Amino acid sequence: MPPPTLGRVTTRELADRYGRVATDLRVSLTDRCNLRCSYCMPAEGLDWLPDDTVLTDDEVVRLIDIGVRLLGIREVRFTGGEPLVRRGLVDIVSRTRAAGPDLEISLTTNALGLARNAQALKDAGLDRVNVSLDSIRRETFAEITRRDRMDDVLAGLAAAKAAGLGPVKVNAVLLRGLNDDQGPELLRWAIAEGYDLRFIEQMPLDAQHHWRRTEMIVAEEILAGLEAEFTLEPAREPRGSAPAELFLVDGGPATVGVIASVTRPFCGDCDRVRLTADGQVRNCLFAREESDLRTALRDGATDEEIADRWVVAMLGKRPGHGIDDPTFLQPDRPMSAIGG
Ligand code: SAM
Ligand code: SF4
Numbered sequence: 001m002p003p004p005t006l007g008r009v010t011t012r013e014l015a016d017r018y019g020r021v022a023t024d025l026r027v028s029l030t031d032r033c034n035l036r037c038s039y040c041m042p043a044e045g046l047d048w049l050p051d052d053t054v055l056t057d058d059e060v061v062r063l064i065d066i067g068v069r070l071l072g073i074r075e076v077r078f079t080g081g082e083p084l085v086r087r088g089l090v091d092i093v094s095r096t097r098a099a100g101p102d103l104e105i106s107l108t109t110n111a112l113g114l115a116r117n118a119q120a121l122k123d124a125g126l127d128r129v130n131v132s133l134d135s136i137r138r139e140t141f142a143e144i145t146r147r148d149r150m151d152d153v154l155a156g157l158a159a160a161k162a163a164g165l166g167p168v169k170v171n172a173v174l175l176r177g178l179n180d181d182q183g184p185e186l187l188r189w190a191i192a193e194g195y196d197l198r199f200i201e202q203m204p205l206d207a208q209h210h211w212r213r214t215e216m217i218v219a220e221e222i223l224a225g226l227e228a229e230f231t232l233e234p235a236r237e238p239r240g241s242a243p244a245e246l247f248l249v250d251g252g253p254a255t256v257g258v259i260a261s262v263t264r265p266f267c268g269d270c271d272r273v274r275l276t277a278d279g280q281v282r283n284c285l286f287a288r289e290e291s292d293l294r295t296a297l298r299d300g301a302t303d304e305e306i307a308d309r310w311v312v313a314m315l316g317k318r319p320g321h322g323i324d325d326p327t328f329l330q331p332d333r334p335m336s337a338i339g340g
Contacts, residue, residue: 028339097125114156
């Protein structure tokens with residue numbers, strides 16, 4: 001039975017009640033990962049999604065096709081967990097490219113194994129990668145991720161650049177007492193290697209619920225650390241729906257970005273919608289409700305019916321994440337299961 005509100009759906013945009021329209025689809029391909037970043041997962045990992053609840057490659061591609069053909073999706077980013085551990089990734093990318101020749105297709109990854117796959121992903125139609133790397137000191141990397149794999153990440157980054165998956169972006173999270181003094185050296189390294197570095201404020205999305213507002217490194221502190229060694233000036237105004245505030249470094253052309261999701265939220269310009277690996281639509285990273293497309297899909301719903309459900313799912317999108325609100329509740333699912 002379709003939900004009763006469907007009769008009132010007249011538009012096939014993914015619009016919410018606050019005038020925002022989602023055109024950027026984040027697709028989580030798995031909740032599993034081969035690292036254990038302390039701000040994301042506990043050392044022992046998590047209870048992974050049961051295999052039969054995870055969308056098959058065909059199901060993922062069908063939902064993306066519906067998003068592109070019927071709902072105005074213009075960008076698709078694959079994420080996870082770690083999307084490179086999904087066996088069908090190259091095939092999913094190539095079928096996504098077939099579904100949307102003009103789509104912008106990107107991948108957020110820890111880059112383990114990217115050295116082997118970068119060229120195949122490029123050939124399949126991937127445009128760009130974002131690689132997560134919080135330190136270029138081997139010991140710090142191993143301490144944060146609980147795995148001694150920094151060399152694989154660096155090899156993955158180099159392969160991505162060589163394959164033309166650029167501009168290659170590097171995402172870093174600074175953590176108090178671990179790497180909070182390493183911002184400038186990360187930036188110096190990124191500029192020398194030709195990667196676009198962006199710092200992300202730590203968000204309350206860890207499975208362990210260890211995040212504390214008073215402990216996190218805020219954008220202001222990140223910028224102060226960088227400004228001790230570099231001159232920064234705003235590189236663009238306004239930032240629009242792009243979450244990163246960009247700064248020219250020492251007059252440019254190099255830039256550095258800061259994604260201040262907590263202290264300078266950009267919810268008012270959000271154009272994103274998320275699909276979890278088990279086929280649930282989330283209208284926000286911090287949403288407390290999900291809409292089940294997997295069951296509809298497996299029960300034989302038509303493309304039109306699925307599109308209608310997706311439209312309805314957006315209507316409950318809240319105006320903001322409310323992290324600073326005393327009533328804020330962390331979502332039940334951690335970042336790795338939502339798709340970061
Ligand atoms: N495994 C891939 C990776 O690490 O890039 C993709 C998934 S990961 C959840 C996506 C991004 O979320 C990474 O850049 C990671 O640093 C970031 N992330 C994870 N937990 C976070 C948190 N609590 N706060 C801020 N960023 C977080
Ligand atoms: Fe894995 Fe990415 Fe989470 Fe690190 S941030 S544990 S690489 S999913």
